[in-house]
Amino acid sequence: MNFSNRVISMQSSPIRKLVPYATAAKERGLKVYHLNIGQPDIKTPKNFFDAVNNFNSDVLEYAVSQGLPELIDEMTNYYSKYNMDFKKDEILITNGGSESLLFAMMATCDPEDNILVPEPFYTNYNGFSSCINVCIKPITTHPEEGFHLPKKEDIVSKIDKNTKAILLSNPGNPTGCVYTKEEVYMLSDIAIENNLWIIADEVYREFVYDGLDYISFGNIDKIKDRVIIVDSVSKRYSACGARIGSLACKNKDFISQVLKLCQGRLCVSTLDQIGAIQLYKTPQSYFMEVNEEYKKRRDVLYSELMKVEGVICEKPKGAFYILAKLPIENAEDFVIWMLNEFEVDGETVMVCPAEGFYATKGLGKSEIRLAYILNENDLKKAASILKQGIEKYIEIKNNLATNI
Amino acid sequence: MNFSNRVISMQSSPIRKLVPYATAAKERGLKVYHLNIGQPDIKTPKNFFDAVNNFNSDVLEYAVSQGLPELIDEMTNYYSKYNMDFKKDEILITNGGSESLLFAMMATCDPEDNILVPEPFYTNYNGFSSCINVCIKPITTHPEEGFHLPKKEDIVSKIDKNTKAILLSNPGNPTGCVYTKEEVYMLSDIAIENNLWIIADEVYREFVYDGLDYISFGNIDKIKDRVIIVDSVSKRYSACGARIGSLACKNKDFISQVLKLCQGRLCVSTLDQIGAIQLYKTPQSYFMEVNEEYKKRRDVLYSELMKVEGVICEKPKGAFYILAKLPIENAEDFVIWMLNEFEVDGETVMVCPAEGFYATKGLGKSEIRLAYILNENDLKKAASILKQGIEKYIEIKNNLATNI
Numbered sequence: 054m055n056f057s058n059r060v061i062s063m064q065s066s067p068i069r070k071l072v073p074y075a076t077a078a079k080e081r082g083l084k085v086y087h088l089n090i091g092q093p094d095i096k097t098p099k100n101f102f103d104a105v106n107n108f109n110s111d112v113l114e115y116a117v118s119q120g121l122p123e124l125i126d127e128m129t130n131y132y133s134k135y136n137m138d139f140k141k142d143e144i145l146i147t148n149g150g151s152e153s154l155l156f157a158m159m160a161t162c163d164p165e166d167n168i169l170v171p172e173p174f175y176t177n178y179n180g181f182s183s184c185i186n187v188c189i190k191p192i193t194t195h196p197e198e199g200f201h202l203p204k205k206e207d208i209v210s211k212i213d214k215n216t217k218a219i220l221l222s223n224p225g226n227p228t229g230c231v232y233t234k235e236e237v238y239m240l241s242d243i244a245i246e247n248n249l250w251i252i253a254d255e256v257y258r259e260f261v262y263d264g265l266d267y268i269s270f271g272n273i274d275k276i277k278d279r280v281i282i283v284d285s286v287s288k289r290y291s292a293c294g295a296r297i298g299s300l301a302c303k304n305k306d307f308i309s310q311v312l313k314l315c316q317g318r319l320c321v322s323t324l325d326q327i328g329a330i331q332l333y334k335t336p337q338s339y340f341m342e343v344n345e346e347y348k349k350r351r352d353v354l355y356s357e358l359m360k361v362e363g364v365i366c367e368k369p370k371g372a373f374y375i376l377a378k379l380p381i382e383n384a385e386d387f388v389i390w391m392l393n394e395f396e397v398d399g400e401t402v403m404v405c406p407a408e409g410f411y412a413t414k415g416l417g418k419s420e421i422r423l424a425y426i427l428n429e430n431d432l433k434k435a436a437s438i439l440k441q442g443i444e445k446y447i448e449i450k451n452n453l454a455t456n457i
Numbered sequence: 458m459n460f461s462n463r464v465i466s467m468q469s470s471p472i473r474k475l476v477p478y479a480t481a482a483k484e485r486g487l488k489v490y491h492l493n494i495g496q497p498d499i500k501t502p503k504n505f506f507d508a509v510n511n512f513n514s515d516v517l518e519y520a521v522s523q524g525l526p527e528l529i530d531e532m533t534n535y536y537s538k539y540n541m542d543f544k545k546d547e548i549l550i551t552n553g554g555s556e557s558l559l560f561a562m563m564a565t566c567d568p569e570d571n572i573l574v575p576e577p578f579y580t581n582y583n584g585f586s587s588c589i590n591v592c593i594k595p596i597t598t599h600p601e602e603g604f605h606l607p608k609k610e611d612i613v614s615k616i617d618k619n620t621k622a623i624l625l626s627n628p629g630n631p632t633g634c635v636y637t638k639e640e641v642y643m644l645s646d647i648a649i650e651n652n653l654w655i656i657a658d659e660v661y662r663e664f665v666y667d668g669l670d671y672i673s674f675g676n677i678d679k680i681k682d683r684v685i686i687v688d689s690v691s692k693r694y695s696a697c698g699a700r701i702g703s704l705a706c707k708n709k710d711f712i713s714q715v716l717k718l719c720q721g722r723l724c725v726s727t728l729d730q731i732g733a734i735q736l737y738k739t740p741q742s743y744f745m746e747v748n749e750e751y752k753k754r755r756d757v758l759y760s761e762l763m764k765v766e767g768v769i770c771e772k773p774k775g776a777f778y779i780l781a782k783l784p785i786e787n788a789e790d791f792v793i794w795m796l797n798e799f800e801v802d803g804e805t806v807m808v809c810p811a812e813g814f815y816a817t818k819g820l821g822k823s824e825i826r827l828a829y830i831l832n833e834n835d836l837k838k839a840a841s842i843l844k845q846g847i848e849k850y851i852e853i854k855n856n857l858a859t860n861i
Binding site (some may be wrong): 054055056057058059060061063064065066069090092093094095096097102105106108111112113114115116118148149151152155159160161162163164166177180181184185186217248250277278287291292293294295296301304307308310311313314316317318319320321322323324325328 | 458459461462463464465467468469470473494496497499501505506509510512515516517518519520522552553555556559563564565566567568570581584585588590591621652654682683691695696697698699700707708710711714715717718720721722723724725726727728729738808853
């Protein structure tokens with residue numbers, strides 16, 4: 054039987070495709086610390102579960118396609134804390150941030166159109182785009198520059214007549230980069246001058262460290278008709294298993310076009326939405342605590358990594374990832390080796406090779422992404438094992454090279 | 458700002474687009490009986506809610522992309538009751554049947570490919586296909602023939618080099634048609650002879666009346682490498698708000714291709730899956746009761762409808778819909794009129810115009826879809842109001858015609 058070219062051309066998730074090696078390691082009795090996936094261990098606010106448990110209808114009915122009004126209400130309140138004044142009819146609830154991204158691309162791009170994306174980028178951008186025949190045009194950024202954007206003319210030179218949007222995550226997954234005010238304004242200008250949409254994936258909005266100023270694309274008035282804000286409860290409230298994302302846009306035509314897509318898939322999980330209403334009521338103090346915790350974790354992992362000679366990486370300012378360039382040739386080989394052949398007292402670490410986060414062939418081969426989502430004690434152990442692993446791997450490779 | 462042609466060309470949901478008229482009627486104080494949407498009033502099995510309430514982890518984590526193993530296990534048991542031997546690695550859990558359909562189309566069709574679908578069909582088939590640039594080629598069926606299939610040569614004549622699959626719902630939404638064994642075998646032969654996939658949407662599998670024999674496409678051994686079975690808990694267990702669908706296919710390559718799509722959207726709601734495990738444990742006796750209830754409702758609605766002169770409709774054999782041709786010209790106008798201008802003692806009925814269930818322009822204009830999803834008492838009232846409404850509407854139209 055034949056398959057479509059679009060599905061054949063999709064890459065397997067680089068985050069998930071090496072999982073079988075971890076499973077095998079566990080079956081051999083090893084403990085594996087997972088720094089490869091953005092699944093936080095922070096507790097989901099209890100009011101989520103309380104609300105779900107208090108659901109007392111006999112029939113679990115469809116929700117309205119655009120999302121439960123109470124949830125949308127809470128989101129308008131949430132946005133107002135960040136000086137964004139989205140109205141009720143400017144927000145749509147989706148099946149996770151994933152569906153938001155898919156719908157935003159579908160509504161703005163036809164097959165053969167393209168979207169500019171700073172690379173490295175969240176690997177699923179590739180998946181969503183290729184399964185709907187939209188091409189990603191990478192704007193390459195570098196670990197040596199903390200993954201900040203290149204000059205305006207370099208970005209503009211990538212635009213052609215089929216370019217419809219700029220898509221980016223801010224704070225960045227996998228880079229941890231938080232764009233400066235200048236960068237946000239530069240991209241806004243580029244969007245206006247070239248009539249592009251901006252799809253701003255801001256699911257890590259709360260995860261900004263070191264007192265850094267964060268500016269949302271939703272704060273820039275002159276682009277309000279062309280900004281699409283993607284959000285999700287997954288990381289914000291450590292509720293990844295509740296598939297609740299959203300699209301916010303002040304362009305009413307965008308909302309009515311995407312509403313057709315929402316109606317096409319009927320609705321988003323009713324119970325998850327009921328829980329999410331409570332999540333968006335969580336006081337801001339929650340974020341301060343969580344933030345402090347992540348900052349500590351970042352510092353633990355970063356300082357351990359910096360002890361390895363040849364590792365290149367600026368201290369990330371946001372999200373909960375570190376993208377580091379290692380003094381090795383093939384990070385995927387390293388990840389598999391860590392799972393197959395390395396251990397410290399019956400424990401090892403799984404990280405994520407970064408090649409899949411790049412669209413440009415050949416880039417990212419020496420890089421890994423680390424998610425600092427374990428508690429401080431576990432993370433300390435994991436960081437130490439990782440450090441020893443990198444050093445051992447380099448030693449073995451050097452010995453092999455010497456012996457040839 | 459510009460939108461993609463694919464999203465512009467999508468039709469609004471014909472099931473949901475007239476909702477504002479119902480809302481206005483309710484605001485005027487009218488009671489509206491909803492026969493327009495397939496939201497059953499049958500109780501969701503309580504064990505769904507019990508399982509969700511018993512969830513006792515502090516963190517609501519991502520589920521695995523292919524679906525919770527326990528849920529997949531229960532589904533293999535479920536299928537075995539229908540003599541289908543799907544193995545664990547031949548089932549994927551999806552965000553409702555909607556996502557199953559989208560993924561099945563994405564995996565089998567590139568842009569400009571087409572799929573044969575008997576029309577009238579579930580209107581969202583149109584939405585899913587047009588947002589991924591797949592064309593639906595209708596095989597027209599007729600109310601006078603109970604919506605059964607035309608002859609083999611008529612179907613084969615629609616096939617061209619870009620035809621990749623046959624998609625159909627059985628039992629049929631909106632037709633209530635249950636395909637005969639001969640029809641199922643005929644389509645199987647066509648699929649083999651023309652190397653097509655069969656996407657069998659069997660979400661109404663349990664809703665077959667009058668002791669009729671039902672045969673699933675999953676029962677035909679010779680097509681097992683090309684059959685994709687779409688299922689959902691929504692109607693089966695009256696759990697529409699739990700977005701749990703599935704794809705079952707014995708073609709392992711299909712599963713591994715679609716797994717990439719599953720990984721792209723990370724996972725399906727963890728809590729809904731935990732509830733759904735229990736749903737698939739529901740004893741078969743549940744279906745017998747539910748079936749008996751729906752059969753009664755069908756009979757009530759059908760017999761009332763048959764009292765109106767000129768209504769054309771065979772008694773449906775499955776699902777919970779009646780598609781009826783009315784002796785009027787414009788069913789959408791009739792539906793709006795029922796909500797805007799008609800009432801019996803402060804009550805009226807909302808039904809669904811059927812034009813949106815057809816791909817062929819001009820077909821279905823006089824037809825409506827009725828979902829018999831209310832309890833017998835309400836349905837009796839609704840059916841009586843509908844009958845009076847049709848008669849009054851015809852009378853008014855005739856008077857208008859006479860007066861011109």
